Amino acid sequence: MSEPLAKKVLLIGWDAADWKIINPLIDQGLMPTLNDFVNHGVIGNLATLRPILSPMLWNSIATGKRPDKHGIWGFMEPDPQTGGVRPVTSTSRKVKAIWNILTQRGYKAHVLGWFAGHPAEPINGVSVSDLYPYAVAPLGEPWPLPPGAVHPESMRDTFAALRMHPAEVTEAAILPWIPRAAEIDQEKDKGLQTFSKILSENCSIHNAATWVLQNEPWDFLAVYYNGIDHFCHGFMNYHPPRMEGIPEDRFEIYKDVVNGAYRFHDMMLQTLLDLAGPDTTVLIVSDHGFHSDHLRPRGIPQEPAGPAVQHRQFGIVCIKGDHIKQDERIYGATLLDVTPTILTLFGLPIGEDMDGRVLVQAFDEPPRIERIPSWENEPGECGMHPADLRMDPAAAQAVLQQFVALGYIQPLNEDQEKAVAVAVREQHYNLARVYIDARRYTEALAMFEELASKWPDEARFMQHLAQCYLALGRRAEAKEQLQKLLTLKPKAPVRKEQPAQENAEPGIEAEAIAENKEVPDAMPSEALKPRPWADLLMGIIHFEEGDMDGALDCF
Numbered sequence: 001m002s003e004p005l006a007k008k009v010l011l012i013g014w015d016a017a018d019w020k021i022i023n024p025l026i027d028q029g030l031m032p033t034l035n036d037f038v039n040h041g042v043i044g045n046l047a048t049l050r051p052i053l054s055p056m057l058w059n060s061i062a063t064g065k066r067p068d069k070h071g072i073w074g075f076m077e078p079d080p081q082t083g084g085v086r087p088v089t090s091t092s093r094k095v096k097a098i099w100n101i102l103t104q105r106g107y108k109a110h111v112l113g114w115f116a117g118h119p120a121e122p123i124n125g126v127s128v129s130d131l132y133p134y135a136v137a138p139l140g141e142p143w144p145l146p147p148g149a150v151h152p153e154s155m156r157d158t159f160a161a162l163r164m165h166p167a168e169v170t171e172a173a174i175l176p177w178i179p180r181a182a183e184i185d186q187e188k189d190k191g192l193q194t195f196s197k198i199l200s201e202n203c204s205i206h207n208a209a210t211w212v213l214q215n216e217p218w219d220f221l222a223v224y225y226n227g228i229d230h231f232c233h234g235f236m237n238y239h240p241p242r243m244e245g246i247p248e249d250r251f252e253i254y255k256d257v258v259n260g261a262y263r264f265h266d267m268m269l270q271t272l273l274d275l276a277g278p279d280t281t282v283l284i285v286s287d288h289g290f291h292s293d294h295l296r297p298r299g300i301p302q303e304p305a306g307p308a309v310q311h312r313q314f315g316i317v318c319i320k321g322d323h324i325k326q327d328e329r330i331y332g333a334t335l336l337d338v339t340p341t342i343l344t345l346f347g348l349p350i351g352e353d354m355d356g357r358v359l360v361q362a363f364d365e366p367p368r369i370e371r372i373p374s375w376e377n378e379p380g381e382c383g384m385h386p387a388d389l390r391m392d393p394a395a396a397q398a399v400l401q402q403f404v405a406l407g408y409i410q411p412l413n414e415d416q417e418k419a420v421a422v423a424v425r426e427q428h429y430n431l432a433r434v435y436i437d438a439r440r441y442t443e444a445l446a447m448f449e450e451l452a453s454k455w456p457d458e459a460r461f462m463q464h465l466a467q468c469y470l471a472l473g474r475r476a477e478a479k480e481q482l483q484k485l486l487t488l489k490p491k492a493p494v495r496k497e498q499p500a501q502e503n504a505e506p507g508i509e510a511e512a513i514a515e516n517k518e519v520p521d522a523m524p525s526e527a528l529k530p531r532p533w534a535d536l537l538m539g540i541i542h543f544e545e546g547d548m549d550g551a552l553d554c555f
């Protein structure tokens with residue numbers, strides 16, 4: 001073991017935080033805490049992995065491994081106990097997270113709200129799961145924590161009392177973000193409900209984190225906030241400049257919500273830094289960015305996890321502490337590098353089976369990096385669950401409904417067998433895309449061949465199948481897939497105009513396509529994917545075959 005380079009480490013997760021939105025706010029003096037942090041630490045882009053789906057990404061951040069190794073492959077998974085489906089769980093993670101490794105080495109490690117963190121793992125510290133903040137009953141009625149939401153069990157009541165209910169969000173909390181809230185017709189427009197839910201859930205997680213920092217000994221604490229991501233999915237279409245097609249009055253009502261979300265996170269950051277103290281090394285990371293400018297998509301594809309088209313490929317990383325450079329930029333960081341870097345800060349070896357590397361550029365002197373073949377084989381209690389732990393079905397349903405409301409999964413099929421088939425299909429689809437992202441095309445191809453033969457109407461499977469054939473130099477087969485793809489009628493995207501619209505209805509474009517009418521002008525061509533993709537790839541094939549006329553027809 002090398003000399004530790006940090007006394008304590010605080011890892012703060014801001015889902016979807018993006019420099020494109022932060023930089024103008026810092027320039028206007030509206031994120032003073034982060035501005036000071038940036039001036040005394042290193043900053044950079046943090047490249048994401050594909051597919052850009054948050055549960056997979058946050059588990060790569062916590063393990064230093066790609067999803068094929070860590071086992072979290074989307075938003076839901078089959079539940080072997082009920083025969084139905086459930087949100088992804090900590091029992092599905094097949095490898096140790098950073099808090100498991102630190103537990104194994106005797107450190108006091110805490111984790112709060114991490115994606116796929118339920119049931120809370122029995123680590124050497126407090127673990128509060130991602131199901132902790134969900135309000136499952138109206139204010140005033142009993143609102144029990146689901147079993148497994150808090151470890152240790154003896155602290156259950158303490159943490160239950162720290163939660164904030166959406167109905168506790170008062171006018172005083174709403175008006176700074178939405179000054180014209182009184183003009184909203186709450187029968188038709190669910191914007192304030194969405195707002196209160198996101199705000200209260202993030203306050204609950206923040207309360208839990210600050211309680212631990214104030215009351216428990218600690219060496220490491222990881223806290224995850226979904227607020228920026230959820231506020232952006234709900235309100236980014238109202239962020240300035242006004243997007244074409246967004247009515248002026250609604251723009252005026254909701255235009256400050258996204259900036260408000262960042263300013264609120266800046267305030268919470270100040271509290272965390274004050275409580276952590278000056279001798280703590282702090283990392284702030286996001287799993288991806290979020291399109292906020294002319295690249296904002298105008299439509300959401302009608303497929304599971306469709307809203308991920310709003311995600312941008314670069315998240316953020318900022319690090320500040322002893323032995324870390326000041327006011328400098330780092331380059332080439334990916335989210336796989338977070339765990340190896342934290343291990344090095346503690347003077348611990350990194351696993352050779354980790355896919356990330358240590359962010360050596362961040363250190364004022366090159367750190368000594370030790371390696372072991374794998375942390376998975378190291379003996380000792382690491383606070384992971386046995387694989388067969390049961391999840392409370394009611395709690396599972398509450399989370400699944402949240403995923404449906406966000407558009408991350410489609411409304412669940414009442415037929416359990418069909419719901420399981422869809423969950424497995426999406427897991428395989430996501431894993432196959434992990435292989436493409438890692439350029440393991442042979443493994444990806446085998447999975448896409450099976451997906452495309454089982455679900456022949458899914459254009460997305462054909463498109464990726466063609467991509468694999470092309471990458472492997474199998475042109476004729478790629479061409480055949482693309483020809484098939486071009487004959488498929490495109491599914492219309494869903495226009496997302498209402499904030500966090502629940503059960504979004506297909507818009508006028510869908511009707512137009514169904515009736516074979518011309519699509520209205522406002523319809524963006526990119527939303528008709530995968531057709532432009534297929535045209536483009538087909539054009540390239542014709543071009544490479546020397547068929548210029550054929551190529552030109554495609555572009």
Ligand SMILES: [Zn+2]
Pocket residue numbers: 015016053054229287288
């Ligand atoms: Zn995310």
